[in-house]
Amino acid sequence: MTTYAMVIDTRTCIGCGDCVVACKIENKVPEGLNRDWVVEITKGRYPDLTTEFRSERCNHCSHATCVYACPTGASHYWKDTNIVLVTADKCTGCKACIAACPYNARLIMHPGGYIDKCTFCVHRVEKGLDPACVATCPTQCMHFGVLDDPNSTVSQLLKTRNYRALMPETGNEPNVYYLS
Amino acid sequence: MVEEIILATARHNDKIDPVLGIWGWEIAVYLFLGGITAGIMFFSALVILLKKEEQAPFSAFKLALWGPIALSLGMGGLFLDLEHKLFVYRFYTTFQPSSPMSWGAWILIIVYPVSILLVLATLRVGYPFLAAYAERLDIGKWVLDTAERYRRAIAVANIPVAVGLGIYTGILLSAFMARPFWNTGVLGPLFLISGLSTAAALVVLVARKEAERHMFTRIDVGLILIELVIIALLVINLATGARMQLEAFRQIFGGAYTVVFWGWFVTLGLLIPLVLEYRELKGKVVWVALAPVLVLVGGYVLRQVAVDVGQSGNWTHYATQFNPALLERLNH
Numbered sequence A: 001m002t003t004y005a006m007v008i009d010t011r012t013c014i015g016c017g018d019c020v021v022a023c024k025i026e027n028k029v030p031e032g033l034n035r036d037w038v039v040e041i042t043k044g045r046y047p048d049l050t051t052e053f054r055s056e057r058c059n060h061c062s063h064a065t066c067v068y069a070c071p072t073g074a075s076h077y078w079k080d081t082n083i084v085l086v087t088a089d090k091c092t093g094c095k096a097c098i099a100a101c102p103y104n105a106r107l108i109m110h111p112g113g114y115i116d117k118c119t120f121c122v123h124r125v126e127k128g129l130d131p132a133c134v135a136t137c138p139t140q141c142m143h144f145g146v147l148d149d150p151n152s153t154v155s156q157l158l159k160t161r162n163y164r165a166l167m168p169e170t171g172n173e174p175n176v177y178y179l180s
Numbered sequence B: 001m002v003e004e005i006i007l008a009t010a011r012h013n014d015k016i017d018p019v020l021g022i023w024g025w026e027i028a029v030y031l032f033l034g035g036i037t038a039g040i041m042f043f044s045a046l047v048i049l050l051k052k053e054e055q056a057p058f059s060a061f062k063l064a065l066w067g068p069i070a071l072s073l074g075m076g077g078l079f080l081d082l083e084h085k086l087f088v089y090r091f092y093t094t095f096q097p098s099s100p101m102s103w104g105a106w107i108l109i110i111v112y113p114v115s116i117l118l119v120l121a122t123l124r125v126g127y128p129f130l131a132a133y134a135e136r137l138d139i140g141k142w143v144l145d146t147a148e149r150y151r152r153a154i155a156v157a158n159i160p161v162a163v164g165l166g167i168y169t170g171i172l173l174s175a176f177m178a179r180p181f182w183n184t185g186v187l188g189p190l191f192l193i194s195g196l197s198t199a200a201a202l203v204v205l206v207a208r209k210e211a212e213r214h215m216f217t218r219i220d221v222g223l224i225l226i227e228l229v230i231i232a233l234l235v236i237n238l239a240t241g242a243r244m245q246l247e248a249f250r251q252i253f254g255g256a257y258t259v260v261f262w263g264w265f266v267t268l269g270l271l272i273p274l275v276l277e278y279r280e281l282k283g284k285v286v287w288v289a290l291a292p293v294l295v296l297v298g299g300y301v302l303r304q305v306a307v308d309v310g311q312s313g314n315w316t317h318y319a320t321q322f323n324p325a326l327l328e329r330l331n332h
Helices: A018-026 A065-069 A096-100 A132-136 A153-160 B025-049 B057-081 B085-092 B100-126 B128-134 B138-149 B151-174 B187-206 B210-239 B243-252 B258-281 B290-312 B324-329
Strands: A004-009 A037-045 A048-056 A075-077 A084-086 A142-146 A163-165 A176-179 B002-007
Touching: A004 A153, A018 A037, A018 A132, A065 A075, A065 A096, A132 A142, A142 A153, A153 A176, B025 B057, B025 B100, B025 B151, B025 B187, B025 B290, B057 B100, B057 B187, B057 B210, B085 B100, B100 B128, B100 B138, B100 B151, B128 B138, B138 B151, B151 B187, B151 B290, B187 B210, B187 B290, B210 B243, B210 B258, B210 B290, B243 B258, B243 B290, B258 B290
Parallel strands: A004 A176
Antiparallel strands: A004 A142, A037 A048, A037 B002, A075 A084, A163 A176
């Protein structure tokens, strides 16, 4: 199995939201819905405050509860990778995957009624391109690549920097990492 | 030390923010009717197996027909809930062993023939006019004859299928690790016992024979007592859990769902009918219909509360969502 990962440097992210806009344009995400979003985390007590920006999306978990919960096989792994996709004409809109995701990263695509989510821009990945959010990032704080290759940028960054994934205690093995 | 997480870009995803709102009354209706179907199958079969037909003629001959009807109405609710209705057949082009919902879809396929066989085996006595209609054709006559011949075997088959259906309605919710209120093993037994209790209440409400009503009032008292024990286990489990379980616990203990859980479900749906039914067994009848009606209402409220509280629980918390009202405050 090939593991694709996204590594985001929170020390260079300025929270501009370009990744959100790039995704909406690239994937024609309907109005009122977002496949990715930026959160701002402030810690400490005034005047000793630190702020971190984090661009969040589906974590494309290696152990994705949404895939296991799907009754029709519409939610599935793309080829032999960790990229979680939904086949629209297998989806009944039962919403089990929305309830199953501990990150609340799934959404209902209107007006079709089927479930939609971040695809890691698999249509670009197939051509060897980065996902739209990564490609557009003006501070180049986002990186995308194969985790199994020890020489890939993502592997090198995780080898040399402090990092964490969101709520690994879910056991879902998320594959979006944040450098700090 | 303070930690505040706010959304820097708007994320007001439909039916996800600020809390999950994916399942409404449709699913609660389905869980309620699925549970009562399990109880109907269970008691119709049990009365036959214990040879109590004379004491309980309604349960033995008439009750079974209500099963497939209730289940069909429940599945109607399920269908209404689907966002992509035309693709409903996709449940039956595959079997996904890791998905409780897939198991449920196939369990329902087993429930229909098994419960309908029980209807056919009791149709001539229970609903003679329907039987006469069926007997107009030779095949109808043959089907009724055969079903009657294997009546006990059919009743035996109904018991495990009914228990499976009753427990499944709970597992449908309890299988979601991401929702702490649901993610407990007692939800399956709770929904099963509640389903049996509502079916017993239905018999008490509809049966004509005094002895039958008395028998099912006794059964219902026992079931309500078991249900109260399971509720206690559920609450203890939440109250002694990790942060996530504690937050779910606070929803029903001081939070928004306190009144509906303890008032509408526990008091009105369990404790008051328990007292009324107990008094009835002692011969102090007030109004016979009140207790079973309250049990039925309580059974529905349990499903609705479970569906709602479960969705309000989360692993992720943002201190603020995008809130247009805050922008308006700047103008003042």
